[in-house]
Amino acid sequence: MKELQVLWLPLAVVALAVVALLVDLMLPPPRAKQQPAPIVGWLVVFGLVSLLVGTFVYEPTGTAMHGAYRQSYFATYLQRLFLAAGLLGALGGLDDVQKRTPRRQGEFWLMLLSSLVGMTILPGARDLLLIIVAFELMGIPLYIMAAYSKTDAQPTGAGREPKGYAAEAGFKLYLVGATSSAITLFGLALLTGMQGTTKLDLLSQAPLTPLAALGLVFVLGGLGYKIGMVPFHMWVPDTYQGASTPFVAFLSVAPKAAGMSVLASIFLFGLGAQKDVWLPPLAIIAFLSMGVGNLLALPQTDLRRMLGYSGVAQMGYVLVGLAASDAYGLGMVLFFLTGYLFTNLGAFLVLHTTAEAGGGYGFESMSGLSRRSPPLALAMLMFLLSLAGIPFVIGFWAKLYVFLAAWRAGQVALVVSGIVLAVIGLFYYLRILRAAYMTDEGDLPTPKPAPALQLAIGLCFLAVVGLGLWPRGLVEASTRAGAELVAPVQAGQGAGHLTRR
């Protein structure tokens, strides 16, 4: 019984998925030429809201499944994050799903919930087996969702889009995903074989053999695919370009946060003692991600691809925080991920709105947005400032904190290169703003987002601005969550470390 209490959230998401499936099956088939209402979609939205509220009301802690799962504040924090991402993604996608695939809406929501089940298990998983199962549970529905709109009717306005991009997006995601899963599994096999356990708690008891270290590198690479870090980033822009934008909004934040939580679980929690082995490759990858992401985003002309590369760069910043490899750094990583969630989701949803209005996804789609729709332009302004890391929006604190944490832990070179690359990155964010605020060419219609979409963008906006003005509560929560996974360092240790250098 205790175990069920600990596992209540993943189980509740499963239950919600089952209910959604049943409701979808029981709905009468829509008559011809009739637009079916997004009943299942709203059901999912309300379900996710109540679950999100539930996590604040009911916070059990403890272990389940013989220690393979542990519900701690770390897990709760991330679960709230995933639920929020799912909720915002659902709100943003309601209208799009109804338009693109009116006859099979239920499938989309089922896939979304299945993916969420995997995500909600991940941060609590303390066993490599459970981690990989949950990871695949999260990943496989995403392949389907990416290709979901395949050759169905395009939404109004975006008619210039050649058909079949979605299939390509899904296929690419699937191929890279399957390969990386294989790599991860191979790495895990080596690791478990050499360490003699699948339990994260016991993983670092034996010293790492060279073979196990090799396995570790494989694991890092395999997991890196999901978060789109550099050697495995090539699916990111293509998928972002091909799949339906509201889904991309979700894809660009939630699985990345989940991937980061797994990296933290395995490397910081499981193998924290062996950081000499994995820290150098992690630092290199962080540097490459920031560099490649920022530099390749510069020449992009499709805003989705640009945000894709920018996402690669942002994950580089997160890895910088992870490279701090202490509780403080992890707390800041969680803070960053939270900020990134609202920011990037919001940015993609605005992009979706402007594209729906008929402008496509190039810079010209933003043209004159500040005249056509001042609120949307203002929201986009805040999201982009946040991505660029400008003060008084959440992205500034996020970037500041991860850099500070990494600097504290002695990763000075990494932080300096990060700051420099972030300034380069500012250039392409400003280009979007320039299009929105300073050009007014063509005569594009005023974007009219659906109410649910408006709500989603509004919530993201409030979070980005509100938390930027008053980040205190979130910092405390994320620091606490980080300290639950990794034992906190003694006060002043980081500074002492720096002084010794």
Place this chain on the structure above:
Amino acid sequence: MNSHLLSIIVAAPAIAALFVMLTPQTAKLAIRVWSLIGATISFAGSLVAIRSYDTALGGLQRVEDYPLVPSMGVHLKLAVDGWGGPLLVLTGVILFAGVLASWTVKTRDREFFVLLLVLTAGVFGVFVSQDLLVFFLFYEIAVLPMYVLIGIWGSSHKVPPKGPFKFVWKLFDIGGKQYAAMKLTLMLLVGSAAIMAALFVMYLKAGGTTFDLGVLGATKYDRQTQIVVFPLVWLGFGTLAGVFPFHTWSPDGHASAPTAVSMLHAGVLMKLGAFGVMRIGMVILPEGARFWVPVVGAVAAINVLYGAFAAMSQTDLKYIIAYSSVSHMGIVMLGAATLTPAGWNGAVFQMVAHGIMTGLFFALVGLVYERAHTRAILKMGGFANVMPAVAAFFTLGCLSSLGLPGTAGFVSEFMVFLGAWKSGHYLWAIPGVLGAFVTAIYVLRATRTIFWGEGPSHDFHELSDPKKTEWGALVILGAGLVILGFWPRLILDYIEPGSVEHLGKVLAPVATLARLP
């Protein structure tokens, strides 16, 4: 004494910006009135703050402390000190005059006033914040709206492509307002990146528990750290202060910016840079400062001369003023580098004096440009016959610029040169004085070309003296120049205890610092 006055000063423009944002686009007058109310509250507040500052007591007064992120030691700590007071008033004056000067903005005026007010809120914040991170936050807020302000409301100044690098003109649209905006933003943000790195070191080496400027100032950083970090702060903030060779954004930026933005930028924002170098760099890293001052001073001397000579060869009115700003900011940095009470008093006084003077200049240039539709001085001539008041104010500004006794410019330049002479590097006074001499050449030549001589040619039809609100900016700023010139004690009484206090931290062991006669 714990009122919320400083918060009100900082928040008033921001709140006014919010009101302006909520005002419908068509309510032209309401937009301006809201902006003016915000500006007035801040201006009045800053006057109250400086009047109630107890110079005998010195130090930080009116301390307000709100924990922002206590777990990291970030506090929204505001206080006014000897330096902050006069600079607050300067910002208040310039904002007030700037709102009046931009009364006639036509395109997208609502957004213009919103950004203007947000920017000023950031400037006020920098001058009163006593927490390094909050200081940096406000600094960024003050810097970034500039991009949009220049990009939208600026004016392009096409430069004919020539030389082997012709293709670069096409590539970057050199001379265009968006080029200027992007150049300014990117250069200043590279500076911010340097500041951020310095900020990390200062924070973590002091124990990583607080950003409080007082605590950081009391921390003894080891010599090597100071020597490494000081240049970061100097060049980081110095980029905004127009330190050679990182000044190149400023002529383009100022020339492209709309009137009120040029006023604020040259008048107040560049001071943020110098203020940052002195308040953060020199006070917190005294050993680094003492190590680097020969370089700082030498570069400042280059600034003074280079800016003056560059201004001499310009034919575009705004570029002349912009380069003269580079030259005059060199005087500020020169004063800072002397590490003497006279030099520091002069530096801060020059910030205020130059702020008012440049504000006046850019307001006048805006007026002239609006009526003449050109900024090429060679086409002008004899404008004094039809716009005598503008000519009079312009001449006043010029006289202050070249440091004529009786104007504010004289007081500051005199003190800076005095400080330079008294410091170990008396040779610095020579390029300084030479720079003032060259300044006299170019400002007087510009005045003569524009205003005196044969009456305006037939190309100009709309020339006239200022109307209604346009007078406001000119009168306030012009009066400021004369009053400060004849009665410098008005603000020097506040600046001096600040300088002495801060300098005491820089010069250890504390030398006996003579007060000014």
